[in-house]
Amino acid sequence: MLQIFEGAAVIAGLSLYLIPSIEADARNHSDALAITLVNILLGWTIVGWFAARAWAHRRHDERLLSRAARKFRSTAGRITSQKIVDHTKLRAVQECRDKTPRRAATTLCS
Incomplete structure (x- = not known):
């Protein structure tokens, strides 16, 4: 027993x-x-x-993964485009300092 x-x-x-x-x-x-x-x-x-x-x-859902991937792509896109804009502005400011403005920098140098 x-x-x-x-x-x-x-x-x-x-x-x-x-x-x-x-x-x-x-x-x-x-x-x-x-x-x-x-x-x-x-x-x-x-x-x-x-x-x-x-x-x-925890629910394992493919929608969660796809939503995270979309967020990552949009964030990466925003960061990349912001870096391009910042680089262009920096380049224009440098050209204004060099006194050799190009067509894109003429509006920023005035």
């Missing part, structure tokens, strides 16, 4: 320990294997267990 209770306690403890892995598998998470590895290897640290649990609950 004692062996049955010990076996039930081991199964219950193992089930609690593997909750993040079970949830990831039940949700058909695309990173279920990685979540399971984190859970097994780092779950004993408590922080690793909560990290695996949070990761299992």
Whole structure:
């Protein structure tokens, strides 16, 4: 009888320990294997267990990735265009100092 209770306690403890892995598998998470590895290897640290649990609950959506890529592209475009404008202004100011203005710099030198 004692062996049955010990076996039930081991199964219950193992089930609690593997909750993040079970949830990831039940949700058909695309990173279920990685979540399971984190859970097994780092779950004993408590922080690793909560990290695996949070990761299992996190929605893995392609829309999030595409939105992040669009934001990155627009930010990179803005930064690049701003650098071009700054470079053009700096070049015009340098040409005004050199007293040899070109067509683009004539309006800034006046």
